Amino acid sequence: MTTVSSIGRRSSAPTVTSPIKPILRKSTSSVLGTRARSDDSDGADEDAPPAKRQKKTVAFNEELNMIKEISGKSLEDAKREVRQALEGHARGDDEDYDLLKDLFAPTGKQLTPDEEDEEEDEDGEAPKPQDLMVYVVALTGSVPLLGRSCSGLLRSVLRCSWLERDESFARAYIQLLAALSSVQGPLFAQVLTMIVGKFTETRHTSAVAGFAPVDPETKKKWLHVGLKYLLELFPAGQHMILNLVSTKFxxxxxxxxxxxxxxxxxxxxxxxxxxxxxxxxxxxxxxxxxxxxxxxxxxxxxxxxxxxxxxxxxxxxxxxxxxxxxxxxxxxxxxxxxxxxxxxxxxxxxxxxxxxxxxxxxxxxxxxxxxxEDPETPEAVEVFQDMLSDFSNVILPHLKSRHTQYLLFKFAMKSNQLMEMFIGTLFNLAFESNRAPVVKQAAVAYLASFTARGAHVQSEQVQMITKTFLGYIDHYRASHTNCRGPDVRRYSQYYAYFQGLLYIFCFRWRDLIDRDLLPPSLDWDDPASFIGQDLPWMAGLKSTLQANIGSKLNPLKCCSPVIVDEFARLSHHLRLMYIYPQIEKNKSVHLSQFFTGSYATGGALRDTGFEFDDEKWAHLEACFPFDPFQLPVARRWLDLQNSYVSWQPMAVLDGLEEEDDEEEENGEEDGEEEGFVEDTATDEEEGGM
Structure with a gap:
């Protein structure tokens, strides 16, 4: 026998000065003269027998219950009335059964603060709380008699305003729920559904006539006392509750x-x-x-x-x-x-x-x-591992997410170990061959954005990530020598890495310089002092970018124009390379000529609502997950001053570009500063494609 000692406790019976009449009519031994089944009855088979007792039942422990006698009615009398009502319903006599259903009809109402004060001042002439509680206790002992034909009573019981009453009623009602749950699986599912359904109904004070108003915290307490008790009795309910809380969200x-x-x-x-x-x-x-x-x-x-x-x-x-x-x-x-x-x-x-x-x-x-608070503890590391798992499964696949990922950003900045765990996860997602292309591209965007924006990402880490990106794009270029021209659909992974490189350069270009070879006259903390200088760039940066920009893959044509333009400004004034001639030449390159099938004729584009002459859709989207955080309340948790790299355009470039414009107008700009090999799609087009 399973008892309910975890929620029940001994209590003295309430004192009532005057007896009340039975809530149910006195039963007779004859069914003659009873009213016929109403149209809104349960609709079950009238000849259906009472439900058989199940193998496992939750017995009601009368010693632990606080109800022995209420308003002159003993518990035994109430049990007898309930049993007779159920037996009468099984025979087709629903008068007592319908009265029993009506007793459980929900009567709670939400109260405003003013109404709470008025409620407390009422003289309490409404029905006493114990009028229903004695039948809750009695029904608990008669649960085995509830068959399928009693679905109407069960619905009424589950709709009862039980949270709006007192502690004694809540305890008795929870025991009734446990007894109902033991009868059959569908009943347990209904009980859990009722409880989860109240998750959005507890934020206001509410009351039932004859009871003091119940505040939200008290209602939450008893709701979860009942839920915890039921899950302890029936552990299999954990799977059901997870499905319910997801469905009811x-x-x-x-x-x-x-x-x-x-x-x-x-x-x-x-x-x-x-x-x-x-x-x-x-x-x-x-x-x-x-x-x-x-x-x-x-x-x-x-x-x-x-x-x-x-x-x-x-x-x-x-x-x-x-x-x-x-x-x-x-x-x-x-x-x-x-x-x-x-x-x-x-x-x-x-x-x-x-x-x-x-x-x-x-x-x-x-x-x-x-x-x-202490990011080096095993607990912190374990929690961060769980966060990384959730990131991979929930956040990463949705590249349109703008703010949720800052949970990872904030706590990864707490220690070098956590930061390396995050970077390592992104590398695995970006380079594992069995990953879907969309996942790889999202991981590349995250890796580039985190590298660019994370103030605690060290120069050595920036260079390591940049070298990895450079190695990937150069290997990709060498493996696609049969490329006809730029195609963001076919080579999207390549363009994602290239665009990530440009983005990292725009934010962290100083970290891509060999610091040991810098002239002592340069001020590391003054970006403007680097303008116009011959800088010792990290090995392979300049040559790899040149080779790829001049290839038939033509990444400058497919990457976001905003990022390309900013890279062009910085790389020119920092004397890395001069790519404006390539940008100008790309204006005559039409991406549509390299598409095949329905895309070549524009049919697929018209089907999807795109204008065939507008090539904006063919550019890789400039979506970097750690762009500025916009939420006004949650931003208080982010140390944007010390852990986040904000975009700070150099005003000195504006003056330099004005001088460049004047030089171009005077014909002094010859556009041959870099002179890398041009084997782009433009040349093929000029050759008769």
């Missing part, structure tokens, strides 16, 4: 308050069942990534005015300091308010998603931060 359109309430319940479940921690944290992270991607796409698809409006809304929210109990402005978006334009509704919806994402990420930072 709030939609992205739900408010921040709803999301945070739900996640709070998930974290309580994690604390109660540590074996579920990895699954729960991965679930939270995956939904955060989904929000992150949706918000990024929303802002990309809208015009600049919408983006500015969202930022204004966020600033207004920060000024008001809205508390967590207030629903997001998205609630007004979802309403049928005719005063709001479609753009205003969209602005508020995007703002709501951004606030939700900001709050969730801020919470995750607060959870992980204490673990990494």
């Amino acid at each position: 709030p939609y992205t359109e739900e408010s921040k308050a709803v999301h945070m309430e739900y996640i709070d319940h998930l974290l309580r479940l994690k604390d109660a069942r540590p074996e579920l921690e990895r699954d729960i944290m991965e679930l939270i992270l995956s939904r955060l990534v989904k929000l992150d991607v949706e918000m990024t796409l929303d802002l990309e698809n809208d015009d600049d005015e919408t983006t500015r409006a969202v930022l204004r809304q966020l600033e207004a929210s920060d000024a008001k300091n809205d508390d967590d109990d207030d629903d997001s402005d998205a609630d007004s978006v979802l309403s049928d308010d005719d005063d709001l334009t479609e753009q205003a509704k969209r602005v508020l919806m995007i703002k709501s998603k951004l606030e939700t994402m900001d709050a969730i990420l801020d919470l995750l930072f607060s959870i992980y931060n204490p673990v990494f």
Whole structure:
């Protein structure tokens, strides 16, 4: 026999001065005169026998229960009434059965702070709490009599407002749930579904007539006392609960308050069942990534005015300091308010998603931060390994994620060991042959972005990563000598590495210089002092870039023009190479001529909505995951001053470029500073292709 000593406890019976009438009618030995089954009855077979007792039942321990006699009615009398109601229902007499169902009808209501005060002042003439509790106890002992024909009663029991009552009722009700769960598997699934369904219903104080108002914390406590108890009794329920919490997770359109309430319940479940921690944290992270991607796409698809409006809304929210109990402005978006334009509704919806994402990420930072106070501990290393696993499975595949990955960035900056673990993971993902191309390209973007933006990435590490990239693109070029011309679809992996190289150079070009060979006159901390100097670049950088830029793969044509232009400026003024002639020549190269099949005729492009004459779609997207962090609340966790490399364009270049423009106008620029071999697609085109 399984007892419920973990939740029940001995308590004296409540004192009641006047008896009450039985809630159910007194039964008779005859069924004559009873009313027929109503149209809204359970609809099960009237001749179906009561359910057989199962092999395993959870017995109700009367010694541990606090209910012996209530309002003059003994527990035995209540048990007899409940049993007669169930037996009568099995015979087709539903009068007592329907009354029993009505007893459990939900009656709780949410209260505002003002209503709480009024509720406490009422004289309490409503039905007493014990009127229902005695039948909860009695029904617990009669659970084996509940057959399939009692589904209506079971639905009513599971809809009962049990969290809005007192502690004694909560304990008795939890024991009823345990007894129901022992009867059959589907009932256990319904019980767990009911509990998870309440994860978004506990953030307000609520009350039932005759009970004092119950605050959110108390409701959460008893909800998880019951859930923990059920999972201890039925360990197989862990798989069911994971599926349920994933299915019931709030939609992205739900408010921040709803999301945070739900996640709070998930974290309580994690604390109660540590074996579920990895699954729960991965679930939270995956939904955060989904929000992150949706918000990024929303802002990309809208015009600049919408983006500015969202930022204004966020600033207004920060000024008001809205508390967590207030629903997001998205609630007004979802309403049928005719005063709001479609753009205003969209602005508020995007703002709501951004606030939700900001709050969730801020919470995750607060959870992980204490673990990494000492990043060298075995616990910190183990947790970071788990984070790397979640990164590989959840974050990396979604290159549109803009903020979630900063969890890895922040804590990787904590120590050289963690940073090397992150870089090593990215290398494995980028170079393993069995990885999908899209995963490899995403890993390359992450590796280049982390190298460029991570202030604690040492010069030796920057050079090692750069050499690896140089080796890859040169091997790729040598292996594709039959290349007809630039094709971002066919050679996307190559262009991803080349673009990553350009991006690293733009941020970390000083780390690609042999410091031991620098003239003493140069000031390392003054980038402008390097302009116009003959610098000792790391071995292989200049020659490899030249060979690839001049190849038929023509990477400058396919990489993002923004990155190419910035690289051209810096490499020219730092005397690495002069690539403007190649950029000019590329203007006459039409990428469409190198596509085959339906792409050659433009059919596939028209099918996907692309304009055939617009080649912007053929450029590799400039998507680097550690671009500036924009969330206003969560950014407090990032040490952007010391651990993040911000883009700082050199103003001195503007003056130099003005001089270059004047020289070009006077015909003094001959464009032959570098003179690398030109075997590009342009030459083939001129040769009659």
